[in-house]
Amino acid sequence: MTLVTTEQAPPDVAAAAHTAPSPVRIKVEGLSKRFDKVLAVDAIDxxxxxxxxxxxxxxxxxxxxxxxxxxxxxxxxxxGRIEILGHDLARAPHAALRAMNFQSPYADLPRRLTVRQNLNVYGRLYGVRHIRERIDELAAALDLKTLLDRPLGELSAGQRTRAGIAKAFINTPSVILLDEPTASLDPDTADWVRTYLAQYARDANATFLIASHNMQEVERLCDQVLMMRFGRIVDRGSPKELLIRYGRTNLEDVFLDVARDRRAP
Ligand SMILES: Nc1ncnc2c1ncn2[C@@H]1O[C@H](COP(=O)(O)OP(=O)(O)OP(=O)(O)O)[C@@H](O)[C@H]1O
Ligand SMILES: [Mg+2]
Incomplete structure (x- = not known):
């Protein structure tokens, strides 16, 4: 691989390096979901x-x-339409899902298997080559070493969440979806996890979509915030932009403004 630094590159290349937008990894257009009488998601982009x-x-x-x-x-x-890493999810689900991973309450891990067995099963499903080494790496990064050989069903909620987060990284994904990843974690463990997420994003140039009720987490990690209400995206921007728009000093107050339908001035 040839690395061109902006110092060595001609001026037009250097300018392009600074201004070229990052490629889009997740694209959602007109996405809706109706469950019988409930319009859970309403034409979001x-x-x-x-x-x-x-x-x-x-x-x-x-x-x-x-x-x-x-x-x-x-x-x-x-x-609606979902595109992940340039693949239309409806037409080429396998191409998209292979490079993704997730942690979600929709998909619990088998509880009779140990954490290691769970990670092994998922590692094989994703075709991970050096599974043992990958499990050891994740156990060290997420402070899971002492839990690896315990059945998942015996673990506390927070310990199970950590195992679920390790599973979310088993295939070194480039798109990661996390549904309230730190909700059941103590502050120390939550900090470990956030540090790992930030480091992984930098190292792997990975793309994250996170649902969270933790405003500090969102302020610390997120570049873009999508404010949802009754299935719609009612506002969006960087944490800083939202703070300025709503005239607030913390995202929690912005959240309350949106939840109570006090619109930005
Ligand atoms: N399987 C389902 N069948 C029927 N309605 C559903 C189903 N799943 C979700 N809903 C409804 O869709 C709406 C959105 O639910 P969803 O779980 O997406 O909310 P959420 O933003 O994740 O909320 P929370 O912060 O509580 O996790 C709710 O009104 C919910 O009752
Ligand atoms: Mg939810």
């Missing part, structure tokens, strides 16, 4: 560039989990 974090924020029932489940092919959309 968004794009997530490579190497960035996007947060889905919104109250209970806003449509975050349903959106993630559609992106994973676990829930069939009622309308």
């Amino acid at each position: 968004f794009a997530v560039p490579a190497g960035s974090f996007t947060a889905l924020l919104g109250g209970n029932g806003a449509g975050k989990t349903t959106t993630i489940a559609m992106l994973l092919g676990l829930v069939q959309p009622s309308a």
Whole structure:
């Protein structure tokens, strides 16, 4: 691989390196989901560039989990289009899903298997070559070493979440979807996990979509925030842009403004 630094490159190449937008890794157009009488997701559009974090924020029932489940092919959309890494999810699901991974309450891990056995099974499903080494790497990064040989069903909620997060990285994915990844974690463990996510995004130029109710997490990690209400994206921007738009000093107040339909001035 040839590395060209901007110092060595001619001026036009250097300018392009600074201005070229990152390629879009997740593209969603007119996506909707109706469950009988409930319109859970209502014609949403968004794009997530490579190497960035996007947060889905919104109250209970806003449509975050349903959106993630559609992106994973676990829930069939009622309308709209999903493109992941340039592949149309409806037409080429395997090409898209191979390079993705996730942690979601929609898909619990088998509880009779140990953490190691679970990671082994998923590693094989994704065709991971050096599974043992990959499991050891993840166990070290996510502080899971002492839990590897315990059955998942015996673990606490937070310990199971950590195992689920390790599973989400087993195939070194380039697109990762996480549904409230730190909700059941103590502050110390949550910090380990956030540090790992940020480092992974940098190292692998990976793309993250995260549903979260933790505003500090969103402020720390995310480049783009999609504010959801009743299935719609009612506002969007970087955490900084939203703070300025709503005249607030923290995202929690922005969240309350949106949840209570106090629109940005
Ligand atoms: N399988 C289902 N069948 C019927 N309705 C559903 C189903 N899944 C979700 N819904 C409804 O769709 C809406 C959106 O739910 P969703 O789980 O996407 O919300 P959420 O934003 O993830 O909320 P939370 O913050 O509570 O996790 C809710 O009104 C919910 O009741
Ligand atoms: Mg949810």
